[in-house]
Amino acid sequence: MDQERRSKNILMYNLLVFCNRVLKFIFKFFLKSSYGKPVLFLIISTVICTTITPKFLSFANMEAIIISASPLMILAVAESLVILTGMIDLGVESIAASTGVLIAFLNIIVGMHTGLGIIITLLYGLLVGLFVGFLVTKARIPSFVTTLGTYWGLRGVGMLLGGGLPIGPSSVVPARPIGFSWIAGYLGKVPVMPLIAISILLIFQFYVSQSQKGVHIYATGGDEIAAKNRGVKTDSMKIFVFAMSGILSAVAGVMMAAWLNSGYAWSARGYSMQAIAAVILGGIPFTGGYGTIIGVGIGAIIITMISNIITLVGISPLYNYIATAVIMIIAGSQIKKSTEIVK
Amino acid sequence: MVENEKIVLKLDHICKNFGHIQALKDVSFSLNKQEILGLVGDNAAGKSTLLKIVAGVYSPDEGKIYINGEETDIKSPLDAQRKGIEIVYQDFMLAPNLDATANVFLGREITSNWGIYKRVQRKKMRREIQKTIDDLRIQIRLNKLVGELSGGQRQIVAIARALHFRCHVMLMDEPTAALSVAAIKNLCPQVKKARDNGASIIYVSHRLPEVIDMCDRIVILRGGQIMRIVHSSEVTIEDLVEIMVGAL
Numbered sequence: 126m127d128q129e130r131r132s133k134n135i136l137m138y139n140l141l142v143f144c145n146r147v148l149k150f151i152f153k154f155f156l157k158s159s160y161g162k163p164v165l166f167l168i169i170s171t172v173i174c175t176t177i178t179p180k181f182l183s184f185a186n187m188e189a190i191i192i193s194a195s196p197l198m199i200l201a202v203a204e205s206l207v208i209l210t211g212m213i214d215l216g217v218e219s220i221a222a223s224t225g226v227l228i229a230f231l232n233i234i235v236g237m238h239t240g241l242g243i244i245i246t247l248l249y250g251l252l253v254g255l256f257v258g259f260l261v262t263k264a265r266i267p268s269f270v271t272t273l274g275t276y277w278g279l280r281g282v283g284m285l286l287g288g289g290l291p292i293g294p295s296s297v298v299p300a301r302p303i304g305f306s307w308i309a310g311y312l313g314k315v316p317v318m319p320l321i322a323i324s325i326l327l328i329f330q331f332y333v334s335q336s337q338k339g340v341h342i343y344a345t346g347g348d349e350i351a352a353k354n355r356g357v358k359t360d361s362m363k364i365f366v367f368a369m370s371g372i373l374s375a376v377a378g379v380m381m382a383a384w385l386n387s388g389y390a391w392s393a394r395g396y397s398m399q400a401i402a403a404v405i406l407g408g409i410p411f412t413g414g415y416g417t418i419i420g421v422g423i424g425a426i427i428i429t430m431i432s433n434i435i436t437l438v439g440i441s442p443l444y445n446y447i448a449t450a451v452i453m454i455i456a457g458s459q460i461k462k463s464t465e466i467v468k
Numbered sequence: 469m470v471e472n473e474k475i476v477l478k479l480d481h482i483c484k485n486f487g488h489i490q491a492l493k494d495v496s497f498s499l500n501k502q503e504i505l506g507l508v509g510d511n512a513a514g515k516s517t518l519l520k521i522v523a524g525v526y527s528p529d530e531g532k533i534y535i536n537g538e539e540t541d542i543k544s545p546l547d548a549q550r551k552g553i554e555i556v557y558q559d560f561m562l563a564p565n566l567d568a569t570a571n572v573f574l575g576r577e578i579t580s581n582w583g584i585y586k587r588v589q590r591k592k593m594r595r596e597i598q599k600t601i602d603d604l605r606i607q608i609r610l611n612k613l614v615g616e617l618s619g620g621q622r623q624i625v626a627i628a629r630a631l632h633f634r635c636h637v638m639l640m641d642e643p644t645a646a647l648s649v650a651a652i653k654n655l656c657p658q659v660k661k662a663r664d665n666g667a668s669i670i671y672v673s674h675r676l677p678e679v680i681d682m683c684d685r686i687v688i689l690r691g692g693q694i695m696r697i698v699h700s701s702e703v704t705i706e707d708l709v710e711i712m713v714g715a716l
Contacts, residue, residue, distance in 0.1 A: 337577045337586040340566070344574055347565035354561050356546040356575035414565035 163407050163420035163427075166452075170427050174434045181437060188316065194429035195322035196221070196377045196384070198422050200396050201403035202329050203373035205421040206366040208404050209333070210359075211346045211413035212261065212268035214367065216275030217374045218396035220253055222389070223283035224378030229292035229388025232304050239304030247375050253279065254371020258364030276397065283390030293387030308383035318380055323422070325373065330418040342366065346413025395446070402453040403428050427452065474501040475537070476668045477522070477553075477637050482531035484517055484692075491517040492692045495531070499637065504659065504669045506683035506700065508676065510712050513689040515672050519639050522670070523555040524548035536636070546575075554630035558642040560622045564615030569594045571614050572629045600632045603665060604658055620651025624658065631662055638667045644675060656682055676705045688712055 155161040174181040200217045207214040224246045231242035253275065260271045286292075294300045308317055333339035344352035345359045353359050377396075382388045406424030409416030431448045435441075477499040484492040492514045499505050509515050520526045522533070524542040532539055535551055542548050545555075562571045570577075573593050579586035594610050601608055606624050614622055623643060630638045640659070644652045659682060663669055673679050679686060680700045688695045688711045695711050 335587050337579050337588050340570055340574070340577060340588055343565060344563045344570075347563035348561075351561040351563050352574065354545050356549065414563070 159408055159415070159417045160420055163417075163423040166406060166427055167423050170430050170452075174430060177434060178437050181434060186433065186437070190426065190429050190433050191319045192316050193433075194426045195318035196380045196393070197396060197399055197403065197429060198322040198425040199325055199373050199377040199380065200393075200400040201407070201421045201425040202325055202418055203370040203377070204397075204400040205404045205407065205409055205416070205418055206329070206333075206342070206373075207268070207370050208401075208409050208411065209342050209346045209413045209416070210363055210366050211349065212363065212366075213272065213401070213411070214257070214268065214370050215272040215397050216253075216257070216279060217370060217377075217400055218393040219276050219279035219283070220250055220371055220374035221378035221381060221393045221396065222391065223279040223286070224250055224375040225382035225385070225392055226283040226287045226292060226388035226390050228305065228379050229296075229303065229382050230286050233292055233294060233296055233301050236301070243305065243379060246379055247372055250371040250373070250375025250378075251368055252371070254368035254374075255364065257371070258367035261367065262360040262363050280390055283388075287388060287390050289390065291385075291387040291389040296387075303383065303386060305379060305383050306386065308380055309386075318384070321376070321380065325376070326418060326422040329369075333418060338362070338365070343414055346415075348414075399428050399449065400425075402449050405453050405457050475499065476501050476535065477670075478534040478537075479518075479522070480532040480534065482518070482521060482528045482533070484514075484521060484526060484528050490692055492521075492528075495689075495692070495694055497687050497694060497697060499668050499670060500684075501668055502663055502666065503685065504663055504671055504683045506679040506686035507670055507672045507689065508674075508679055508686060508708060508712065509689035512691075513712070514692040515689055516641065517692075518689070519555065519641050519670065519672055522548070522553060522637070523639055524553070549633070549635075552634065552636035553639065554633065554635035554637070555639040555641060556623070556626045556630055556643055558645045560626045560646070562614045562622055562625060565613060567613055568608055568610045568617070568625045568628075569597050571625055572597050572600075572632055576633065597628060597632060600628045604628060604631075604661055606654075606658070618651065619647045620654055623647060623651065623655060627658060627662060631665060631667060635667055638662060638669045640669060640671045640673075642673055643671070644673060644678065652678070676708050680705065680708070690714060 155165045171182075180186060200221060203217050204214055227249060228242050228246045231237040231245060232239055237245075257268075257271050257275060260266050261268050294302050308321070310317055312320065333342055341352065341357045341362050344357055345362045349359050378393070381392055385392060403424035404421050405411070406427055407416060407421030409421060428449060431452065432442070432445050435445055435448065475498045479498070480496050482492055482495040483490070495514070495518060497505075507515050507518065517526065521528050522542070524545045524547050527543070533542060534540065535553075540551060542551065542553070548555075563574065566574065569590065577586075578589045578593050578596070580589055597610060601610070601624075604624060604627070608617070608621050608624060614625060617625065627638075643659075644655060647655065656678065659669065659671070671679065671683055680703070683700050685697060685699055686703065686708065687697050688708065690712060698707075
């Protein structure tokens with residue numbers, strides 16, 4: 126009898142220790158680690174959306190979310206690299222929109238080979254990024270101001286190229302289909318867009334967390350003067366992240382043009398702000414230096430989920446902006462506090 | 469105690485102007501091997517300017533610098549680091565969002581190269597810095613973000629950074645200014661341990677008791693000029709103050 130009671134007590138004790146460890150792990154993961162909060166927000170958002178309508182969790186709807194989140198995910202990765210160094214890029218949506226027009230122009234109007242057209246558009250994104258990087262580092266124009274310029278200016282470029290109208294297959298006679306529509310298609314049963322977006326997410330997460338340049342990017346955002354003092358080429362880091370932002374925005378632009386089956390200068394409207402919202406949701410503060418790329422990808426999915434649930438429930442899409450703003454403010458209040466000003 | 473009086477650093481007739489202000493006038497002194505040399509003076513005496521010239525932040529307008537007997541030109545902080553000169557700043561100059569290991573190796577990471585891609589070898593770096601930290605006989609979690617460490621621990625990380633890369637000359641600019649009383653008490657043995665491990669140290673501080681306690685010799689600056697160079701055993705706090713203000 127005593128033996129039995131003792132065994133029960135030991136079992137109880139072990140169970141309590143186990144529960145304690147699980148709770149500690151959950152606490153540590155969700156509240157302390159870089160991934161925890163974005164995952165927590167994702168779980169909470171999923172639970173809320175499923176409660177509102179069970180249709181939310183259907184396979185078809187999940188697939189629709191991940192496909193439509195793909196361009197935003199790529200733009201969010203672009204934005205996150207810049208914000209990690211403590212700067213901002215307001216022009217990502219305009220690079221994407223003008224790139225969409227460019228690839229459509231080259232492929233449909235000029236009749237250029239798709240591969241060559243894509244290379245040229247990526248080079249265009251790279252050049253824009255390099256230009257912005259040089260203005261910020263050499264001309265010492267704040268990134269906010271410089272990229273506000275690209276935000277407006279590159280839309281203008283897109284408008285000039287397209288004459289203010291979408292460039293699609295019927296823009297020429299006889300109609301010519303776009304050569305990169307496969308991007309919006311499937312590889313077997315797997316949609317290509319999320320495949321590209323998730324690959325980019327994983328590649329850049331690996332890069333910033335494992336490479337020397339990644340350490341220098343974080344150091345530049347954490348304390349630029351300390352980093353410079355140790356020989357980190359902070360100006361080169363800034364030019365690098367803007368160049369990457371340009372290229373990734375161009376990739377997103379090509380993707381959107383494939384999805385819309387045309388290039389349109391007014392596409393991707395609001396995507397810069399959504400990308401920034403995704404970065405904040407993903408755990409990277411405005412001052413940079415903290416957070417993960419994967420967290421940002423999760424942030425992009427959450428932003429898309431908001432849009433999706435609004436459509437499913439039948440509410441006016443105009444509520445999208447308000448909902449995104451509320452989520453962003455809640456997420457922003459959870460981020461590691463910093464006393465530094467935004468660059 | 470200075471046993472081997474080999475000169476590791478010599479400043480010869482150093483002058484530095486900022487516009488019309490002459491910050492340093494004809495400053496000459498030398499730093500011996502494994503010596504702790506104090507540098508004291510009132511505000512605007514030129515202590516920080518002098519330290520920054522040796523650290524490569526500024527270039528002197530006139531004068532020469534010798535490292536281990538060879539005339540040298542220190543072009544930048546990175547150049548100074550390459551020449552074995554490290555500076556421990558008053559505000560530590562550590563990136564708060566990186567851990568101690570990453571801060572120590574910042575700019576000089578151990579990497580494995582895959583073409584143009586350089587992968588950081590974190591475990592190797594941690595093992596290496598652990599040895600340096602163990603030598604200082606202090607407990608610091610190397611994977612903790614520096615922003616979460618106390619002032620004293622951050623100072624240790626800054627000192628460990630200087631020591632790890634085998635600096636010949638360590639410049640300490642008001643190292644106790646941002647520390648608590650307990651941390652200041654811990655710092656003195658660490659500085660002496662750094663000296664015992666081979667570093668020659670220039671120690672700048674306003675706290676005269678700790679300068680007298682820590683240093684072998686003391687250079688006293690006033691108005692950008694050297695007033696006196698004294699042995700710490702031969703001088704009191706009152707003497708130092710009087711020389712600094714011009715009474716002696």
